[in-house]
Amino acid sequence: MKTNSFSRRDFVRRTTLAAAGVIAAPKMNAFGKAAKRRVAMVGTGHRGTGMWGSPVVKEFADIAEFVGLCDKNPGRVETARKMMNVSCPTFTDFEKMMRETKPDLLIVTTVDATHHEFIIKGMEMGADIITEKPMTTDETKCRAILDAEKRTGRKVTVTFNYRYSPHRQKIYELLRADTIGKITSVDFHWYLDTRHGADYFRRWHRLKENSGSLWVHKASHHFDLLNWWLESEPETVYANAALEHYGKNGPFRGVNCRSCPHKSECKFFFDVTRDKRLTALYVDNEKHDGYLRDGCVFKEDINIYDKMAATIHYANGANVSYSLTTYSPYEGYRIAFNGTKGRIDAWIKESGAMTLEPYDEIMVSHNFGKVEYIKVPQSEGHGGGDAILRDKIFRNPNKPDTYRQSAGSRDGAMAILVGIGARKSVESGQPVRIEDLTGLRPLAVKG
Template sequence: MQNRRDFLSALGVIAAGTILSSPLKAAIASSGKKLQVVLVGTGDRGNDFWGKRLVANYSDILEFTALVDINPGRVKYAAGYIGVGKKCGLYTSFEVMLEHHQPDLVIVATTDATHHEYIIKALKNGIDVITEKPITTDEDKMQAILDAEQRYKRKVIVGFNLRWSPYALKVKELLSQNIIGDIVSVDFSWMLNTSHGASYFRRWHGQREHSGTLLVHKSTHHFDLLNWWLESEPEEVYARGDLEFYGRNPKKKGVNCRSCNEKDSCKFYWDITDGGRDAFHQKLYVDNEKYDGYIRDNCLFRPEINIYDKMNLSIKYANNVYANYMLTTYSPWEGWRIAFNGKKGRLEAFVNVPYLGSEKLSQEELHDIEMSQDGKGKEKVEPIIIHKLWDKEQEIINVHYDISGHGGGDARLQDRIFIHPERTDPLKQSAGIREGAMSALIGIAARNSIESGRAVRIGSLTDLQPRAKSL
C-alpha cells in the first residue's frame, strides 16, 4: 500500500491527466494517520476555502499541523476561526515551521508574488503542494517553479475551482461532442462590478508587484477555462490595457475609508468596522494592522495603484483558434458571456447577465452567496444556446446548479482532491503545474505586450512550448 506522501505524489500525476489506482482513504487507513497539512497564508481565501472548509468536511482524513503567516495576529485569529485545535503550531516563518514539522502537504494561499517562494521550499523538502491560482506572477518565477518540480520530483496542484462548476462543465461536455464542429474563434467578456471589482483595488491586488496585475491574478481563472474548453494551449498574445477609472486622484485625501473626509458622498465608501457582515474583516485585518501595516480598506484612488482596470487581449492558440478577451472592472453588474464560433455553428453561454434572467438579488447579495462556503446556496438556471448553420431555430439547454462556492466548483474540486482521486477524469478537470503555467503565462504575456506594444510568444517566456492539443 502507498504511504501518504507517495499518494500525494501520485495525486499530482492525476492533475496532469492520468489515473490513480488507490484512493486517499485507503492510503490514510494503511498508515493509521491523518494527512498532515500546513497552510501558508491566512487571509480571506486561506481562512475560508483552504482552512475552515477543510476542517468542516475532511477532518476524518486530514489535520492541520501548522499555520504560517507573516502577521502574528492574523495567524492567531485564523487558528480559532478555522478550528485547527491547540496542537496546531502557529508560525510567522516558513523555515522555522519546517524545523518542527514535516507535513505531507503544503497549501499556499499567500500574496501571488510570493507563491514561488513557498512552492519551491516545499518541493525542496520533499513535500507536495496545492497552490492558489495564479501559480506565480512572472516568467522568471514560473521557470524557477518548473525547474524545482523537475529537480525535486514532487508535485504541484493548482486550485482551479471554476473547471468544477456544473455550468462550465456542461459547456465543456458540449464542445467535446463537437456539437458546433471545429472551433475557429471565441469572444469572451468578463464583467466585475463596482463592489467585487472595486475590492481588488482596495487590496494588495492593486499593486502589480504583489499581484502581477489582474491579468494574472483574476484573469488566470478565465484563461484556464479557455485553455480547457479549447483543449489547446496559447501560442501568442497581443494586449492593450489602461488605468483610467480607479487609481491616482489628487482630490482624494483619505488613506483609507475610515480616515476619509468623503464618507457621506463617496459611492465606494466601505465601513470595515461596522460589525455585522464585516466583523470577520475587522478581526482578521483591522485588529492586526499594527503588526505589518497592511490596510484592507484602502482608498480606491490612492497613488500606489499601478495595475490596469480595463484590459483587452487577442490570443492565438497553437491549434489556430483566435480568442478575443475583455475584462471590465467597473461594470453595473457582474457576470460573463462567451461565444464559440465553429464550422458547424455557434455556442453561446452566459452567467449572471441580469437582463437575460429573472434574478432579484442585489449584486452584493449575489456575490456573498457565490463566495459562501457553508453549503447554503441558491439554485439557479442558466441557458446554453446552440445555433447550427442553416437551422432556423437555436437549441436551448438549461443548466441547473447551486451558485454557492463559486457555482458549485469549490466543493467538487476539494472532493476530487481529498475523497475521490481514484476516479477517472475524462474531461480533464484536474489541473497540474502545466495547466497552472499555461493560464498564468497568458496574463504575463499580456502584461509584457501592453508594456512593449508588441505581440508576445508564449514559448519565449519559459521552457514550456505550446501544444496544439493539450494532453
C-alpha cells in the same frame, strides 16, 4: 442532438489521465488503514481560512489534519487557528513550520507574488503542493517552479476552481461532443462590478508587484478556462490596457475608508467593520503589519490596469477576443464559441439589478438548423466549483477525471503566461510569443 456523450477513445484517454495534476493518494499506517494527511498552510487570510481552512476541518476530519499554520502576520495566523477551530501550532517562520511539522501537503494561499517561494521550498522540504491561482506572477518564477517540481519529484496542483462549476463543465462537454464542429474563434468578455471589481483596487492586488496586475491575478482564471475548453495551448498574445477610472483618476482620495474625509460623498465608501470576519482577520491585526483592508480605490500608487483587452492565438488555430472591465454595474461574463457547424453562447450574471434565475443557460445554434437552450442549475461557491474541487483533492483523488478538471503546474503555467505576455505586450506595444517567456512550447492538442 449528440450533446452529452464522449467518444470511447476520449473517455479512455481522459480516465487514463485521471491522475494528471493530482497529488498522491494517502499513505497507509501500521494497521493497513490510510493515515490522515498531514496538512500545513501558509497564508491564513480570507481564502486560506474560508476555502481551505474551515471546510477541510469540517469535511475531511477523518482523513486530514492540520499540523501547522503560517502567516507573516502573527495576529492573523492566531485568528485563523481559532476560526478553523484547530489546535495545531502557528508560525511566522515558514521553514521552521516545515521542519517541525513535516506536512505531506502544503496549501499556499499567500499574496500571489510570494507563491513561488513557498511552492519551491515546500517541495524541497518534502511536501506536495496545493497552490491557489495564479501559480506565480512572472516568467522567471514560473520557470523556477517547473524546474523545482522536476528536481524534487513532488507534485504541484493548481486550484482552478472555475473549471468545476457545472455550467462550465457542460460547455466543455458540448465542445468535446463536436456540437459545433471545429472551434475557430471565441468571444470572451468578463465584467467585474463596482463592488467586487473595486475591491481589487482597495487591497494588495492594486500593485503589480504583488498581483502581477489583473492580467495575472484575475484574467489567468479566464485564460485557464480557455486553455481547458479549447484543449489547446496559447501561442501568441497581443494586448491593450489602461487605468482610467480608479487610482489617480479619482476626484478625491484618502488613505483608507475608515479615516477618509470624503466618506459621505464617495460612492466607493466601504465600511469593513460591518463584516465581522473581515474585521477579525484584518482590522484587528493591522497593528502587526499596517495592512489596510479598506484602502482607498483612488490611491495614487495604484499601478494595475482597470480595463483590458487581448487577442490570443492558439496553437490549434483558434483566435480569442478577450476583455476585462472592472467597474461594471453587474458582475458576470459572456462567452461565445464559433465553430464550423454552429455557435455556443453562454452568459453568467453573478450580481446586479438584473433578474437572477435559479439556473444558467447555454444557447446552442446549429448552422442551417435549430437553436436549443440548455438550463444548468446554479450552485453556491464559485458556481459550485469550490466544494467539488475540495472533494476531488481530499476525498476522491483517484476518481476518474472525465472532464480533465485537475490542473497541474503546466496548466498553471499556461494560464499565467497569457497574462504575463499580455502585460508585456501592453508595455511594449508588440505581440508576445508564449514560448519566448519560459521555453515551454505550446501544444496544438492537449492530452
